[in-house]
Amino acid sequence: MSNYTPGEWTFEGEGDEFWIVDENGRQLAAVPYRDTGDGLEPLETEDGANARLMAAAPALLAALQEAVAAFPQSFDGNEEELNGGDLLEWFSEWREKAKAAVAIAAGRPPHA
Numbered sequence: 001m002s003n004y005t006p007g008e009w010t011f012e013g014e015g016d017e018f019w020i021v022d023e024n025g026r027q028l029a030a031v032p033y034r035d036t037g038d039g040l041e042p043l044e045t046e047d048g049a050n051a052r053l054m055a056a057a058p059a060l061l062a063a064l065q066e067a068v069a070a071f072p073q074s075f076d077g078n079e080e081e082l083n084g085g086d087l088l089e090w091f092s093e094w095r096e097k098a099k100a101a102v103a104i105a106a107g108r109p110p111h112a
Contacts, residue, residue, distance in 0.1 A: 004058065011055040013042055018051035029054060043107065052107045059101035059110075066094055 007023040011031075018031040031051045033042045042048055070090055100110035 007058070009055045009058055011051040013048070013051065018042070018047065020051065020054045049107070053105045056101055056105035059097075059104055063094065063098040063101045066097065070094070 005022050005026075005028055009020055009022055009028065012019050012021055013033065016033045016035075018033060019027045020029040020031070021027055031047055031054065033045065033047045036045065038045075043052075103110045
């Protein structure tokens with residue numbers, strides 16, 4: 001499997017197309033905008049939502065990778081005792097990262 005372009009992705013749009021761009025401004029993908037005649041602004045449409053979700057992919061993946069990697073000694077069958085305080089502290093920090101990734105996908109500022 002190939003590696004994906006690292007770093008933060010964003011989306012831009014103009015006219016009849018959205019672009020997913022990396023943190024250096026390099027275009028990674030294009031998402032066509034189809035005017036359905038419903039009077040919505042391009043970013044309010046399903047196409048706009050798809051572009052936002054694609055742009056959030058690296059942040060969503062990072063949050064999931066962090067969750068899967070957390071406390072492997074306790075969750076991967078090794079039966080090492082898990083400290084509830086450590087888990088709560090980790091989860092509180094992880095939840096903020098997950099909330100930011102979901103906000104990006106939903107078209108809201110990541111740290112509002």
